[in-house]
Amino acid sequence: MSRRHALRLLIPVLVVSLPFLLPNNFWVNVLNTSIIYMILAVGLNIAAGSTGLFSLAQGAFFGIAAYAAALFTMRLGLPIPVGMALGVITATLVGVLLAIPSVRLRGSYLCIATLGFSTIVFQLLLNLDGLTRGPMGLVGIPQLPAISIAGLRFSFINKIPWYYILVIVLGLLIYLERVLANSRFGLTLRMIREDELAAACCGVNTFQFKVLAFALSAFYAGVAGALYGFYLSFLTPELFEVPESIKVMTIIIVGGRGNILAVLIAALLLTVIPESLRVIGGGSTVSLLLYGAVLVAVMVFAPEGLAGAWERMRTRRGASQELAASANAGD
């Protein structure tokens, strides 16, 4: 029990001090990127983990929001927060529009349909160069204005203040996800995942709730995207290519769907490992090879993801302890 209390104290301290424990700005950037992916994955978990809708459109919604937020701000001269909000709204609405025809599809069929959508979005970002500047990328996205707290001035050219913004947003979004998951709304989504016909016979309008789950996932991607452009201060279509959607799905599967803590750890690992490999050397080919090998290993040895592996380890340990206890009692 006291160990748990110590952990509860240690984690917030670690979260607050983390950017100062890192050697340089490069690693702060890696950390910030992993938080962006955590937001994407926690969001996708609502559609995929809770509802069983395996969407490969999360990267596309991410891109739509990033471009929309930046363009609303730059082209219309709107204040940054308004541009961000419009970016989130755009991604969510597109999510609803995509969901209406595609949530009727199940399993791998939905994967393929959303994969097609991601391809379309990438091609549009690349080719609508009047709007997005295409492959040249969107540069000169304005900085967030510096803020002053207790006489100290924090500029957002620095990556460390961004870390705190991202952590706070992530925290709020995880809190929202938890409240939803533990509510009757979350139960309704899990009913659909388990047995759609039985859910319908319990009175669930399954179509309506699937669209809602899909839109919520798009909303999370929207928040991540709206922040991302202002964080990087530039955007290129390659940031939102199809492999991005696959990466978010990979995070969920490696984490073990449904388990938020495992999903967070998977997001951290799958962002930090490739970056570390790149630093250690060998170039991007070797790093990608190793990355692939890690994925194969996880799927072979822990098909239910990190959460499943942890659960299995715990029950095995519990069982052997029980066995030992009963053996002692037998003496």
Added chain:
Amino acid sequence: MGNELLATTGLTKKYGGLTAVDSVDFQVWDGEVIAVIGPNGAGKSTLFNLITGVIPPTSGQITFLGKSLVGVAAHTVAHRGIARTFQNLRLFRNLSVLENVMAGFHAKSKPSLSEVIGPSHARHEQAWKNKGRELLAFVELDTSQPEKTPARNLPYGQQRLLEIARALATGPRLLLLDEPAAGLNPEENGKLMDLIGRIRAQGITVMLVEHNVELVMEVSERVMVLDLGRKLYIGTPDEVRTNPEVIRAYLGTEVA
């Protein structure tokens, strides 16, 4: 005899050349227990699927409380007051026992936004959980940790009870039980008969498909016999038992 709760006229379901349900006319009276019997392939489960909106009829009418059910989606049928169980159990296997019961509450009240993320959401959740526990007690499903035990871990007989509890949670006027006694031992069978009696005492009309003729004759006031999709006979258990046509088609040695 009460008022008419459910009625079908000329209800027909064809699959290509096969007629699974063939112009069936019948009524269900409010408050009764009515059984549907017949050999395998007689169209009993198809009849249930038609009534609950799982599949659309090829032709014919279904009315419930005076309103047509043809073309009405399964979830709306549940909202109108018809609940069901399934022949091959369709529990939410990986959800907890309590969650399976609470699943049924969706038909009575959809989770509202204020209930889900409002300041008193925890209190709402607790209230629903308590209602779920009451229903588990009503069907006499005793399990130590209904909030933690996944439904798939229950013994088979208890899974049948859980499915009935989930159906009751939707607050039905009419409860359709598809082979509720299948796979039950004699003791569980006796408990099931008691339970059907208690459900009826609550004013819920029960319609069941069952192969266990003894149970059917014991609990139901009327029995409809289906054969090859057609209504062969409908009447009291005694009438059905002595009807020569029924004996020839179905009962045969079991009653003789």
